[in-house]
């Protein structure tokens with residue numbers, strides 16, 4: 214099988230003001246040390262990987278007082294040039310929503326208001342023609358209905374059940390238009406059955422790989438950028454013909470984020 218990479222357009226936010234100052238997921242411990250300079254270097258390396266792969270990376274200006282703004286995936290969902298804005302569950306992240314919406318307005322996109330709690334591509338992943346939409350911790354099912362209305366893509370609600378995997382992109386990775394990798398036990402029994410039906414050939418990740426946020430990976434259809442610590446998943450991906458690129462985002466993981474969280478795909 215030949216795997217075809219397609220050029221992607223990504224939006225990222227430099228972690229200039231990154232810190233772990235509050236805890237809104239089980240990964241975050243405000244009393245544990247974070248090396249903010251190392252976080253910036255690790256993020257720069259991730260950006261460099263995308264540029265080396267030939268992708269376009271645009272940047273939104275980070276804002277002081279918004280330590281999680283580096284997680285650009287939560288800034289919007291963008292399909293066919295249509296932007297669905299976000300609304301965060303937690304007040305600590307609320308001001309990120311207008312910052313991302315304004316970025317897209319200034320870039321000439323049509324921006325649709327969120328109307329419901331919706332944490333962007335953290336919980337909404339396009340897999341071929343399907344929009345996979347997570348709920349249970351952050352994004353609400355009402356936001357899934359709105360996404361289906363805005364994007365006109367069949368939207369599949371998936372119920373997340375493990376608080377460590379609080380966003381869909383921590384439990385499932387889209388590899389190409391018909392292949393995903395996921396951690397079955399992060400989903401309710403019914404959602405596991407839906408995933409088996411839709412993706413009978415999916416890669417099932419191990420608990421160990423998920424526990425280093427291995428599924429928080431970014432694929433261009435051929436190259437998969439994933440946390441370097443997810444060695445079992447990397448082997449499984451290579452066995453399927455993908456090229457894997459391991460990156461170390463140890464500091465950002467202390468906030469519960471990995472490569473995908475730092476990366477918003479802009480589908481024009």
Ligand SMILES: NC(=[NH2+])NCCC[C@H](N)C(=O)O
Nearest residue numbers: 238284286335380468470474
């Ligand atoms: N797309 C993601 N999974 N982003 C990670 C967000 C991490 C952030 N600390 C939060 O809890 O909201």
